[in-house]
Amino acid sequence: MNDFDVIIVGCGPVGALAANLLGKQGLSVTVLEREDTLHPLPRAVHLDHEMMRLFQGAGVIDRIAPQMRDTDGHLHVGADHGVIRYMGTVGQPRPFGWANDYFFYQPELEAHLRAGFADCERVSLRLGAEFIGLEQDGDGVNVRFAQGGHEHSLRSRWVIGCDGSRSAVRKALGVELDDLGFEEPWLVIDAEVDGPVAFPPISGVPASADLQRLSVMMCDPARPATIVPGRGNHRRWEFMLLPGEDDADMMAPDAVRALVGPWIGHAPHTLVRAATYRFHGLVAERWQVGAVFLAGDAAHQTPPFFGQGMCHGLRDVANLAWKMAAVVNDHADPALLDTYQPERDPHVRAVIGAAVAAGRYICELNPAKAATRDADIRLAQASRDGETAHDLIPPIGAGAIMPGSPAAGERFIQPRGADGRLLDDRVGGGWRLFVRSAAIGGETRAVTRIDAATVDDGDAIIDWLDQRGVDAVLVRPDHYVFGTASGTGAGLLHGRCGALALTVEAAA
Ligand SMILES: Cc1cc2nc3c(=O)[nH]c(=O)nc-3n(C[C@H](O)[C@H](O)[C@H](O)COP(=O)(O)OP(=O)(O)OC[C@H]3O[C@@H](n4cnc5c(N)ncnc54)[C@H](O)[C@@H]3O)c2cc1C
Numbered sequence: 059m060n061d062f063d064v065i066i067v068g069c070g071p072v073g074a075l076a077a078n079l080l081g082k083q084g085l086s087v088t089v090l091e092r093e094d095t096l097h098p099l100p101r102a103v104h105l106d107h108e109m110m111r112l113f114q115g116a117g118v119i120d121r122i123a124p125q126m127r128d129t130d131g132h133l134h135v136g137a138d139h140g141v142i143r144y145m146g147t148v149g150q151p152r153p154f155g156w157a158n159d160y161f162f163y164q165p166e167l168e169a170h171l172r173a174g175f176a177d178c179e180r181v182s183l184r185l186g187a188e189f190i191g192l193e194q195d196g197d198g199v200n201v202r203f204a205q206g207g208h209e210h211s212l213r214s215r216w217v218i219g220c221d222g223s224r225s226a227v228r229k230a231l232g233v234e235l236d237d238l239g240f241e242e243p244w245l246v247i248d249a250e251v252d253g254p255v256a257f258p259p260i261s262g263v264p265a266s267a268d269l270q271r272l273s274v275m276m277c278d279p280a281r282p283a284t285i286v287p288g289r290g291n292h293r294r295w296e297f298m299l300l301p302g303e304d305d306a307d308m309m310a311p312d313a314v315r316a317l318v319g320p321w322i323g324h325a326p327h328t329l330v331r332a333a334t335y336r337f338h339g340l341v342a343e344r345w346q347v348g349a350v351f352l353a354g355d356a357a358h359q360t361p362p363f364f365g366q367g368m369c370h371g372l373r374d375v376a377n378l379a380w381k382m383a384a385v386v387n388d389h390a391d392p393a394l395l396d397t398y399q400p401e402r403d404p405h406v407r408a409v410i411g412a413a414v415a416a417g418r419y420i421c422e423l424n425p426a427k428a429a430t431r432d433a434d435i436r437l438a439q440a441s442r443d444g445e446t447a448h449d450l451i452p453p454i455g456a457g458a459i460m461p462g463s464p465a466a467g468e469r470f471i472q473p474r475g476a477d478g479r480l481l482d483d484r485v486g487g488g489w490r491l492f493v494r495s496a497a498i499g500g501e502t503r504a505v506t507r508i509d510a511a512t513v514d515d516g517d518a519i520i521d522w523l524d525q526r527g528v529d530a531v532l533v534r535p536d537h538y539v540f541g542t543a544s545g546t547g548a549g550l551l552h553g554r555c556g557a558l559a560l561t562v563e564a565a566a
Contacts, residue, residue: 060198062086063386065214067189067201067227071102071164072354072371073220074171076379078116081178083383088212090187090203092221096172099331100164100248103286103294104273104365105372106447107156111472111537112376114480115487118174125166127289128157130271132364132447133263134416136432137279137425141262143435145447148266153518155472155480158448159273161288164368189226192217194348216382216395217350218375223340225356231347238339238407240361240414242421243299245308247318247332250291253325257285273365277420279428284363285321292330295321296362298421305334337361339414341407345399351378357402360410361417364447370406373536377402380535381458394458401457412450458534460541465526470533475514482537484514489540492519493530505532 064080066073069091080087110126113119134143147158175181187205194200202211219227228235257269276283286294297317299308307313314332341358345351354371378398384390419435422428454467472481489505492513510519523529528542 060213060215062088062212062214063216064382065090065199065201065212065217067217067219068221068356069172069183070220070222070354071168071171071368072375074168075112075116075372076218076220076353076375077175077181078118078171079376079379080382081175081181082116083379083387084180085383085386086180089183090189091183091185092188094186096165096168098165102164102365102368103161103288105160105162105369107154107158108469109369109372110156110160111154111482112372114482116174118170121170121173122167125289126160126162127287129159129161129273129287130268131159132275133267133272134275134277135260136277137428138432139258139260141260142277142432143439144264144267145445146264146267146272147446150446153471154469155474158446161286163289163292189221191230192350194350199349215349218378219350219352219356220354220371220375221356223355223359225352227350228342228352228356231350233342233344233347233352235340235342238341238410238414240417241336241338242417243305243334244337245297245299245332245334247295247314248330249293249318249322249327250330251293251322251325251327252291255285255287255293255321256323275363275420277422277428279423279425282420299334300423309334337417339410341403341410345403346395351398353378358406358410361413363413363416363420364409364450366409366413370409374402376536397457401454404455405452408452409450454538458540459538463541463543464528465531465539466541468539470531470537470539471518471522473515473518477514488535490533491530492533494520494523
């Protein structure tokens with residue numbers, strides 16, 4: 059007999075979102091968190107529109123959005139202090155409803171996520187509860203943890219290890235990490251600054267770009283650095299440590315002031331913290347062992363050059379949550395969960411690969427090679443005109459999607475209606491079948507069938523269908539496209555993925 063559907067180990071941002079999403083679906087959940095209090099210092103500062111949509115679906119967006127700062131993208135500056143790469147979003151469409159990039163303060167986000175599930179009857183949080191080990195049998199997982207000086211155990215159908223980069227769950231499973239071959243030491247400095255950042259002269263800044271609203275990467279071989287405009291007065295600097303520099307020396311107050319002083323000028327400010335990190339790319343060889351899943355930093359770590367580390371983890375648990383809910387609530391075949399790693403692992407590796415590639419050019423310390431790099435990137439930039447950070451995030455390539463179906467695995471759009479309300483708020487979450495006209499499709503089961511013509515700003519959906527030459531699109535609960543179809547009448551969209559048949563035979 060299991061005590062819970064799911065035990066989540068670790069209540070960082072990833073574990074906390076998992077608790078919200080699972081609790082909202084009515085699953086019984088307990089979260090084991092080693093610490094008694096929230097981690098007080100910010101690590102992640104950037105997230106993208108997909109995370110905002112997940113917070114929206116989890117019912118926590120109203121808490122979170124007011125403290126977010128939407129920004130205009132990323133700017134990379136070369137050795138000669140001229141722009142080499144611009145991924146700006148000014149004037150770009152917002153097909154997913156939210157701005158592409160937001161900056162935030164991680165302790166605030168985590169507090170909001172915990173508050174989001176605090177009232178959920180079927181979700182409990184055990185603070186000061188440290189995971190020790192687990193044993194699995196065919197029916198569930200026995201989890202052992204220490205709390206209040208005693209060892210306890212609980213059983214659940216599934217466990218999600220969201221316990222961060224040093225994951226004890228991962229170690230208990232004996233899962234190794236693939237090293238993607240990048241490791242560089244950086245000093246991270248957070249400050250509250252009452253005034254704008256004092257940038258040095260930078261040439262070639264596009265007319266639409268406002269440096270105060272961009273994440274700026276100074277690819278200067280003298281000292282690569284990143285400057286990020288956080289929420290409110292929060293500013294983040296990240297400086298690469300040069301060969302021979304000592305971590306402790308560089309974290310000393312005088313060294314920190316020497317580095318950030320020129321950027322702060324005379325503005326009143328408070329230094330919040332300075333800490334060194336090793337930026338690296340690591341991915342777990344296995345994300346699932348039996349009924350135990352790894353998510354977030356427990357499963358992968360990335361250099362933070364595109365601010366996607368936490369975002370990967372939030373996508374992980376969004377992927378798991380709807381599948382677990384489908385098994386518990388809709389009696390879907392539990393084999394559906396076997397699509398977790400095939401969907402998430404290549405996706406994460408692709409984005410970490412882009413961050414590692416950017417890291418290699420950002421961290422170039424040889425002036426001659428940096429000059430060549432700048433020339434090459436400027437040449438390539440012509441073909442990348444209009445590029446945004448969104449373009450780095452690929453569709454899902456395989457898993458619980460209709461193989462061979464146009465647009466399968468893409469993220470589906472979220473237009474705003476004339477009243478400013480977003481699509482998901484108007485039509486709801488879960489499985490959605492958008493059809494070009496009422497004449498298309500048959501009965502639906504476990505799927506909300508929506509005639510695009512009746513949706514406020516349904517034109518955006520009709521345009522989406524037109525661009526892909528299809529008449530209907532079936533969207534998963536995590537907003538990725540399951541599949542599309544053309545033609546009219548019964549049998550429009552059959553679930554071709556064996557594990558998903560129960561849920562998706564809907565439109566037959
Ligand atoms: C300098 C820096 C900048 C970054 N910038 C960005 C960015 O801009 N955007 C972005 O998306 N990501 C960024 N990241 C990455 C981001 O911070 C992490 O990916 C994210 O915090 C991982 O969340 P998590 O919940 O998986 O793990 P964590 O946040 O590490 O949380 C793990 C939780 O598990 C608990 N725990 C650990 N062991 C146990 C145990 N045995 N039992 C019970 N509980 C346990 C911990 O106490 C903790 O609460 C950055 C990281 C760094 C270091």
